[in-house]
Amino acid sequence: MLSSPLAFFSFATSSPAVEAAAVYKPTPPIAGGCRFIPGDAGWPSKGTWDSLNKTVGGRLIANIPIGSPCYHSTFDVVTQKYDLSTYNAASCAAVQQAWHTPPLHEQSSSSVMQTYFANDSCNPIADQSGGNCGIGSYAQYSINVTGDADVVAGLAFAKEHNIRLLIRNTGHE
Numbered sequence: 001m002l003s004s005p006l007a008f009f010s011f012a013t014s015s016p017a018v019e020a021a022a023v024y025k026p027t028p029p030i031a032g033g034c035r036f037i038p039g040d041a042g043w044p045s046k047g048t049w050d051s052l053n054k055t056v057g058g059r060l061i062a063n064i065p066i067g068s069p070c071y072h073s074t075f076d077v078v079t080q081k082y083d084l085s086t087y088n089a090a091s092c093a094a095v096q097q098a099w100h101t102p103p104l105h106e107q108s109s110s111s112v113m114q115t116y117f118a119n120d121s122c123n124p125i126a127d128q129s130g131g132n133c134g135i136g137s138y139a140q141y142s143i144n145v146t147g148d149a150d151v152v153a154g155l156a157f158a159k160e161h162n163i164r165l166l167i168r169n170t171g172h173e
Contacts, residue, residue, distance in 0.1 A: 035164045038080060038140055044161045046078055049141065055153045059144040063110035063135065065122035069095055071133035074122070077140045082132050095124045109142035109168075139166060 036042040044052075053060035064084070068074040069091035074084040098104040105111040120126060121136020143154050158165035 036162050037164070038077070038135070042162060043080075044157075044163070048161065049078070052143075052153065052157050055157075056143050056150045057146075059146065059150065061109050061142040061144060063108075063139055063142055065133055065135060065138055066104060066108045066111055067095060067099075067122040067124035068133045070124035070128050071122065072128075072131045074133040075135045077135060082134075086133065092124060099125055109144070110138040112138070142168075 036044075049060065049062075062077045064074060064077075064086070068084070068086040069088045072085065072087045073082045074086040075082050076084045095104065102113065105113040117137070119136050121138060122133040143150055145151055145154070155165065157163075
């Protein structure tokens with residue numbers, strides 16, 4: 001029998017960050033059973049995300065879907081508005097040509113490699129006449145983790161701000 005939920009994880013070396021992770025206890029969601037999502041009053045502000053970015057050494061990524069060059073307006077996770085002008089015909093053609101190949105998606109911190117699993121959000125092959133590329137189910141932000149402290153910072157941030165956390169490695173969760 002496992003002594004804690006973190007018994008599934010092991011690290012090659014011990015450090016204060018790893019020891020801090022060992023005492024991490026998941027926080028139950030707020031009343032009603034939901035974590036905050038973009039647009040909720042409890043979603044972290046730009047300043048709060050900026051603070052996390054400093055904590056992780058500038059490696060916080062505000063994700064932009066890779067299909068965005070095919071749309072005239074893209075959702076900006078920083079401003080929480082459709083105010084990014086991302087259309088580029090040549091880039092769109094390149095994305096459309098490579099859309100069904102893994103290398104295009106592997107370079108993205110938010111791609112799930114199949115828009116079906118992201119509610120077809122920002123699909124460059126679909127009809128773009130609506131003009132907006134929504135972030136949809138894609139991750140709003142990602143941390144380019146380079147060490148234990150980044151993992152601990154991400155876990156603590158998600159816990160403190162009651163937001164959903166998804167852990168991925170090379171494009172798959």
